[in-house]
Amino acid sequence: MIKGLYEAHLPVSNLKNSIEFYKKLDLEIAYQQENLVFFWIEKGRSWLxxxxxxxxxxxxxxxxxxxxxxxxxxNMLSIKEWLEERDIEVSxxxxxxxxxxxLVLPNNPQAHAAVYFKDPDGNSIELIAPLRLDFEEEFNMMTLDEWNKTK
Structure with missing residues (x-):
């Protein structure tokens, strides 16, 4: 029945500044009114x-x-450079x-690579990529470089 997440919402203090920030992430405006904007994450499938x-x-x-x-x-291997080109600092x-x-998150039985940064209001934004699913193995959080050397 459920096919995915269609929308999520974040509070912002200055919509104009936030629009400029999220455009730097290559998100497209889907709908806008005075105090609200929706950006397509995946057009026709999900928005913010x-x-x-x-x-x-x-x-x-x-x-x-x-x-x-x-x-x-x-894309995870070059994501910090992509963010840097957009003047976005990793936190x-x-x-x-x-x-x-x-870094690699040990969400056993899953493993994901992730990088974090903040929007102008301090909302935490994560870019995440699955590394493996449904594989039981305990490990500590580590950098993606460390993960790639051991896997």
Missing amino acids: GLWETDKAKTPYHPSLKHIAFQIDRD TNFGFPPEKQP
Whole structure:
């Protein structure tokens, strides 16, 4: 019955600034009104709503101010350069500084590579790529470079 996630929403304090930021991620505007914009993540399949609100000042928590965009595994190797070209700084996550990312998340029985950054309101944005699915193996979080050397 359920086929995927169609939409997600984030609070923003300045819609104009946020529109410029998300355009740098190559997202296309699907719909816009005074205090709301929807960007296509995958046209016709999923979108992201940004709402201009004073709720953007809500302290960060991943259940409230986080979204993850899936990218191809092959793109993960050059993602930091892609972000740098757009003047977007990778942020420290899970104790891993920007230079140690992408990192590999041990979500046993899955493994994913991920890199993190923040939008203008401090919303956590993650770019994530599956590395393997349904394979039982315990391991500690590590850099993608370390993962590639051991796999």
